[in-house]
Amino acid sequence: MSFESQGDLDARLxxxxxxxxxxxxxxxxSPGFTTGIxxxxxxxxxxxxxxxxxxxxxxxxxxxxxxxxxxxxxxxxFQSSPVYSATYLDVLSEESVPQHxxxxxxAHPAGGDYEAF
Amino acid sequence: xxxxHDRIERAQRGDxxxxxxxxxxxxxxxxGTIARLIGRPEDVxxxxxxxxxxxxxxxxxxxxxxxxxxxLYRLTVNAAYDYLRRQRRRREHRxxxxxEQQVLLADADASTREEDESRRRSQVRELVNSLLSAxxxxxxxxxxxxxxxxxxxxxxxxxxxxxxxALKVRLFRAxxxxxxxxxxxxxxxxxxxxxxxxxI
Numbered sequence: 001m002s003f004e005s006q007g008d009l010d011a012r013l014x015x016x017x018x019x020x021x022x023x024x025x026x027x028x029x030s031p032g033f034t035t036g037i038x039x040x041x042x043x044x045x046x047x048x049x050x051x052x053x054x055x056x057x058x059x060x061x062x063x064x065x066x067x068x069x070x071x072x073x074x075x076x077x078f079q080s081s082p083v084y085s086a087t088y089l090d091v092l093s094e095e096s097v098p099q100h101x102x103x104x105x106x107a108h109p110a111g112g113d114y115e116a117f
Numbered sequence: 118x119x120x121x122h123d124r125i126e127r128a129q130r131g132d133x134x135x136x137x138x139x140x141x142x143x144x145x146x147x148x149g150t151i152a153r154l155i156g157r158p159e160d161v162x163x164x165x166x167x168x169x170x171x172x173x174x175x176x177x178x179x180x181x182x183x184x185x186x187x188x189l190y191r192l193t194v195n196a197a198y199d200y201l202r203r204q205r206r207r208r209e210h211r212x213x214x215x216x217e218q219q220v221l222l223a224d225a226d227a228s229t230r231e232e233d234e235s236r237r238r239s240q241v242r243e244l245v246n247s248l249l250s251a252x253x254x255x256x257x258x259x260x261x262x263x264x265x266x267x268x269x270x271x272x273x274x275x276x277x278x279x280x281x282x283a284l285k286v287r288l289f290r291a292x293x294x295x296x297x298x299x300x301x302x303x304x305x306x307x308x309x310x311x312x313x314x315x316x317i
Contacts, residue, residue: 006296009296009299009300010296012299013292013295013296013299014264016241016244016245016248016299017245017264017265019241020153020156020241020242020245020265021153021265021267022238022241023237023238023239023241023242023245024149024152024153024156024158024242024265025149025152026145026148026149026152027148027149027152027158027161027162029144029145029148030162033144033162033165033166034137034140034141034144036162036166037140037166037169037170037173040166040167040170041170041173041174044170044174
């Protein structure tokens, strides 16, 4: 593009934008303009209020559920649960040792004859 | 300022009457700006209402009434951005959409007085919309505020909260992009032809 055509383009664009300015006169103000604003404000307020109520309801439900769970965990019935009242080692130590003779034989071979192995 | 600081402060405190007075004072100016920013008269009122609704819900964030006008302009610009983005998603304007004849008719000097004025205006709007849709919404709004709306760099500085030099660079680039789009269009080709003919 030559400098001349660039300058020509510039000038044409300026003229076009000036024409655009004239082609966009301030729009006529409808009588319901301000009323429309208040309708939209009210709609948004209602939506915000409904959303806030929903959020509050969810928070209340979450708090109630937390309290319920906390009271369940703190309850004596929960505390006496065999699974959680003892450690794994406690449970193992309480397990009875094998009483069956065959098992005892394996655990403690008679005469201590290990050479057979 | 079209309204006193006191009125803005009252509106900030939740005085609906004061807010209505602000709307009455600024609506004409804001609607005019929106009309030039979006170029679609049928949607101007809707976007204008959106601006004032945003104003209502964000008035408490305004620190001082002195900066009310640039702040209101910023809300206007943001609402225009949102509208233009929605429009872009709905319908992609393509540069090929406008014919050379349309371009010639739209050119301010080329259009003859005998033509129907409203038709010519509508064509000018269509052409400029097509041209500006070839650039980003940011470029479009900035260029419109400067070259159509006639805002000074100082005013733009307050609205955009950026330094004058940065604005100048952005404006230059935006204009270059529009010029490129213009050159690709029928009007640009005409200008190029005219340029080469003169060179011969």
